[in-house]
Amino acid sequence: MAVIRYAGRSFSVMEGESALEALLAADDEIPNHCRSGVCQSCVMQLVAGKIDPRAQKGLKDSWQAQGLFLACQCYPDQDLEIRLPAADRMRVGCLVTGHDKLSGGIVRLRLRPQSLFDYHPGQYVTLWRDSALGRNYSLASVPLLDGDELEFHIKRFSNGRLSSWLCDCVNIGDRIELQGPGGYCFYTGGDAGQDLLLAGTGTGLAPLYGILRDALQRGHTGQIHLYHGAVNADGLYLHEALQGLVATHQNLHYHPCALTKSPGRCNDIRVEDLDQLLRCERSGLQGWKVYLCGPDEFVKKQRRHCFLAGAGLKDIYADAFIDYSQSS
Ligand code: FES
Incomplete structure (x- = not known):
């Protein structure tokens, strides 16, 4: 019998029982629909342990790389720790290190996170002005090329409250917060010869x-x-x-x-x-x-x-x- 750790609690999984069934039996509200590996509504993320590759069948390479799997297709034979995707993303304080105008009214914003921040180029984060106003922006930087600086391209919308603030009010040396990363639109390697x-x-x-x-x-x-x-x-x-x-x-x-x-x-x-x-x-x-x-x-x-x-x-x-x- 394997044990699943989820949301600070432990759940026993009987032989032949899926992770989804074990969580639902304990009244936990996990999104699900088909329970047969088709709809992908039961996607969860591995934190620790190892899952059978069959639980990732049909998921995009970038999802698999993030440890996502289908709870209804996961029959644990060892202890696992799992979570819902993005359940624990904290806000990270950042220093503004670059703010320059490109053509077309686009501002290139550079931020240096004040704590460790892992991401894949192409993912997005939420940039926050305060506790209530945040918007998603995609990461144009590459860790191995740009070091610990994150790059964003901001288009200023005339009535866009966050984009106007980022373009007109933020200066080098300011501190702002981000939250993330999220999204699965990134390069996963794999077949290097693929077009x-x-x-x-x-x-x-x-x-x-x-x-x-x-x-x-x-x-x-x-x-x-x-x-x-x-x-x-x-x-x-x-x-x-x-x-x-x-x-x-x-x-x-x-x-x-x-x-x-x-x-x-x-x-x-x-x-x-x-x-x-x-x-x-x-x-x-x-x-x-x-x-x-x-x-x-x-x-x-x-x-x-x-x-x-x-x-x-x-x-x-x-x-x-x-x-x-x-x-x-
Ligand atoms: S519930 Fe549909 S894929 Fe798991």
Whole structure:
């Protein structure tokens, strides 16, 4: 008989009983639905111990890397400690170490956490102004390249309370709090020769920039196609930095595109809608891994397109943004 530690209590698991059944038998409210490994509503996270790989069958690589598993498919044969995902994320105090304006009105914010902070490039954290106002932002930094500094790309919305504060009021030397990380849109290694499609609009580039640099520094050898769309060329705010990466990595292909032509700007910028461009140029995605970041509508459309173009659902990672300008 194995014992599960969960939420400060111990639960005995009988032979042939799943972790979910053991927790539910003790009246604990664990989300669940199908109880047959299909709906994934019973996802939990391993803290200590070892689970049978069958409990992770069908989960994305990045979920598995975080120790997530299906409680209804987990039949423990040894003692485990488990929790609900993200149940214990604490706020971490950070020092503002960088605050500079990029093109397109984007601010690059750099923070140094005051305590140990582990994350995968491309995950998101919640940045807090005070106890009540917080918003999610994606991590563009890479621990092995950027040390203990975290990088965020902030677009200022005219009526966005947090984005205005981050862009206009925060200064180097200030202290702010973050909470996280969360999300499963990150590079997991695995097959280094697999082709990658990274596509995003606006500051959807932030997580993609982290994922891209993480893949490159970990020696990814497959072809990597990065598509970045913006309203105009100014919105392609890391154009030169990305061209620099292309110059040093033969397997990287950068496809910037804008909805409107900007006189005097580089002629390698396509004047086209990103959604249309991807439909035309990426019609065969069998065996590819795909990362989609940007507004919810863009992500939904492209997830469907990429699936129809042959990418497996398990290989499509997405980070959809909510437009806070409508609510704050
Ligand atoms: S309850 Fe549906 S996968 Fe576990």
